[in-house]
Amino acid sequence: MMIVKIENLVKRYGDLIALDHLNIEIEEGEIFGLLGPNGSGKTTAINCLLSLLKYDKGTIEVFGKEMTPSAYDIKRDIGIVMQNVAVFDELNVYENIDYFCGLYITDKNKRKELVEEAIEAVGLKDFVKFRPKKLSGGLLRRLNIACGIAHKPKLIILDEPTVAVDPQSRNNILEGIKKLNAQGATIIYTSHYMEEIEQLCSRLVILDKGKIIAAGTKEEVKSMISLGEKIVVETFNLSDEHLHMINEMPNVIDAELRDNVLTVRQKNGVSNLVNLMSFIADYDISYGKIYSELPTLNDVFLEITGKELRD
């Protein structure tokens, strides 16, 4: 079943085109990634999807029905975790989650069960009596997530849920998301951290200036670029002439030497490493560590836009 279908979505803020003919389809059971640098339009896309923002053009369907500001039957099955933490300072952890869950679930026993499951999912068991002000940034984010997901929505949207959290909370959040997905929820995950998207998502789009510049599975997106692998060699006596010759080798896109580290970007090929090692042996070049890296989503972004994902 198609959970989300966005067609030709255009959103302008005055003269700025924040979303430029966005097309996205998300199937049931996916963890779908929306990757892009700050300001690329991720939050705007989410706010349009939820009908929290008016848009200029396009259509949006959720669960096969048109999404509108008053489509409460659709909204009931969506859990949203926004970038900014929105919880009540007067309520403790348990009471906060219970409150938000109570907006959807009136049966007390059922709610108790769901609140406890949410506490378990985000690892807040030891903090149920804490007020938000007593929680660290990472724990507060986990509470924010628990409030958004406790009612067991079919579609969960997380907008940059790990910004500025400690590594332990980050891992906990990512593991929690995988569990929610394994229990049947479809997930939309926005982030400018490509590692998280790589780790979590089955399919993704990469946004830049409101436009989709790449879409598909991780493998499909990576195969859009010419880079096949990056070979990195720690070397001590590589001359400019050697570097020039490496640059001329078959399959080499470019080679550069910086601080005794040679980086050779190559197109896909079965003997790239062997060829380079033979060259190093033939010219008696001394070397230390050598390793080969596959392209990352950042490389995709870099090749298509000419800039790093994390500007």
Ligand SMILES: Nc1ncnc2c1ncn2[C@@H]1O[C@H](COP(=O)(O)OP(=O)(O)OP(=O)(O)O)[C@@H](O)[C@H]1O
């Ligand atoms: N209310 C607004 N009025 C005018 N411009 C806006 C408004 N909200 C966002 N923008 C602009 O629209 C563009 C997209 O912003 P958006 O917040 O959707 O990006 P984002 O990818 O979510 O970035 P971030 O990761 O920083 O939240 C940016 O250029 C931003 O400055």
